[in-house]
Amino acid sequence: MTAGNPTPDTTAEPAPGPESHPEIPWERLSARMVWINLVRLVISVVPGVLATAVLDTPTGPAWPLLVASAVGVSATALACLRFLSTRYRVTGERVERTTGLLVRKYRYVPRDRVRSVDSSARLRHRLAGVRVVHIGSGEARSSFKLDALTAATAEELRRELMPDAAGEPEEEAGRETLGPQPGPHEEVIARFRKPWVLYQMFSVWAVLVVTGPAFGLHWLLQPFGVDLLELVGELVDYERRGFWWSLALCLAVAYPLGFIGLALTFVMSHWDFTLVRTTAKGHPVLLTRRGLLSTRTVHRDETRVRGITFREPLLWRWLGLTRTSVITTGLRQGPDEDSAAGVLPRVRMWEAREVAARVLTGEPSPLEAPLRRHPRGALTRRLVWAACGPAVVTGVLFWLGRTDVLPDRAWLVGVGAWPVTLFAAVFSYLALGHALSGSYLVVRRGAVNRSTVALQHRAVIGWTLRQSIPQRLGRRVTVRIPTPAGERHYVLPDASTRQALAFIKGSTPQLAAQFIGEAESGGRRAAPPP
Structure with missing residues (x-):
């Protein structure tokens, strides 16, 4: 059963082509990349020269150096072809890029769909004063990068595509700028601490x-x-x-x-990590600055922050560590600590809770709220699966051992997996929990990689309730929470039916009124019209 706000049926306009707007010229990448590639080519040839001219190699094979040179030369050649074939331009409706010599590729992002204009620079880019600009729309199929533009051109492009106007907060989230640009007042939320190392x-x-x-x-x-x-x-x-x-x-x-x-x-x-709250042309911004040789500055528009996430893999959980990320509309959460959504590296849980309380201002921290335990049936279900899986593996390995395909004692592998799966089932059940705290809902789940999510009620755009046959017999349900922010949906598994309905009612009472009555009466009473 799925419920949510209906979306209007719109017909997408046909995709434009590179022939549109002939009056707007196409721009090239920075010519400085040519000199960078020439230096890169010289450095790549050095191992090959050592292998063929200096080493007559009676002592060992020279092919590792030749392979290293071939890889470097190939990468340089591809970079040169990319420079020669890449063009880009910005029109009033979209950002366009064409690339390729034999096979031409055309990609574009509508300007109203641009969600981030990030920049990065490796050492060779920094020496040449250029940046790699990443233009993102929240979807990998339409996002692309420009490698590379001068620092001034990259900053001008960012300002054109991501205007810092107070009236357009939906166009700015998680972007990386070319350097620190703090506002007149900064509230320091977190600083680099030596124990973090x-x-x-x-x-x-x-x-x-x-x-x-x-x-x-x-x-x-x-x-x-x-x-x-x-x-x-x-x-x-x-x-x-x-x-x-x-x-x-x-x-x-x-x-x-x-x-x-x-x-x-x-x-x-x-190094020198700092998380501050500042202002950029009239609206609040969460600003992160960090780096030793290569500095990075990330802006996150606070008006688009919808919640926060703690991630605790099993080893981190035993050490009391967690990684903290914000849930932001228009910005997907990455799996690593370098994603734009990450506001803290791996730190102690008490530090993460303090920072979360200062990021989610205006009310008590939802991550401090006590979580409700899920019914015992959720534990029973996990224990059954944890017992049946190794049992099947043990039986298959025993049969293969009797047929001489595997050693006779191969079935002991399946027996040895039993304690592991049973412990994982218990950890998975103990990780389950949920709560309602102020204007936030809190969901926790995960055995090996536990995550705790605090999401604003207004960020919920619908509900999906699913029941397997064992869940239906045990009166349990799995709730999926669609949202335009973060990972796009979050899951509350194996809650009791009463817990799930109370959770939905407490989070979005108006949306719940459209279908809760029918669910509680088993379909005997029609839901009120929206």
Whole structure:
């Protein structure tokens, strides 16, 4: 069952083509990219020269250096072709871009659909004084980037497409500007704290920070007669220790190096982090400034903020850490900490709650509200699935072992998975919760990656109620909450029918009046007309 506000049936006008508006000329990218690509080409050729001229390579193969040169030259050639074939222009109705030599591609974004004009710059762009401009509409299929424009042109384009007028708040959200442009008054909400560096170091994937560069260094040192893997094997003494002890020793060395690498990466990207509330031409803005070598400034129009989200993966939850993002219309939440919606890096939960209370002003913080527990049937359902899954796997592995396809004891893998799935089921149930606090609804869910969402009632545009057969027998329901902000919908799973109806009534009483009566009477009474 789905309920929501009806949308008018409009007929989209035909998509324009590059032949429209012949009086408006097409613009080129910055010619400085040519010089950048020439320098890049010279640097890419250096490994190949070393492989062919300097090294006569009796000591080892030279192909890793040749491959590195080929990759660099190919990337440079593609960058040059992109510069030669890319044109863009801004008309009164849209922003257009054409690219491609053999196959021409035309993309455009209507100006009333532009939701962000971001800019980024790698080291080579910064040295040349250019920026990569990302023009977003909230949809990946219509968004595109211009690589690259001069800093002045990029700022002029941003101001043209994202005017900072107080009467047009819906045209500004999560944009990255070329530099700090604070208002006359700033309220500091959060600053960089040294303990944050320690919080970023804990990750089960920290070993990958070392593994990738180590293998790259191994292949690059081979032409010089240095076998890094053989050197590590001699230090570890693989023949004497065996596989498992050697693996444990390597991990004992790699993980600390990975933790250090994560800490250095965080310091480089988040040094001097500041989250402030300021004003830009008459309207409030949440402004983030951060970075050491490469600074980044992100503006978020506070009039478009609809809520806030805490994300707590399992390891972070045990350490009491969380990542904080705002829920904003016209701006999708990204999976990583560098997305424009992220207002805080990984910090302690009490710090995140304090910042959330200052971001969501005007009433008590909804994230402090006690959450209602879901019915026991939700736990039973998860335990049943957690028991049945390993049982099926165990049976299949046992049959394969009896037919000599797999070893006889392969079925022990399925048995060993039972405790893991049962614990995951319990964690999933304990993570469930919901509440109504002032003008916000709060939803929490997730076993491995728990998320807590506080969303304004006015951001809810409809409700979707779904019941499986077990849920119908247990009088439970899963509620989906559509919204134009953030992830576009949020889910409240396995609530009791009474809890779900009270949740909907408390959040949107007018919208609920259109269908709650019919749902409560089992369809015996017609819903009042909208």
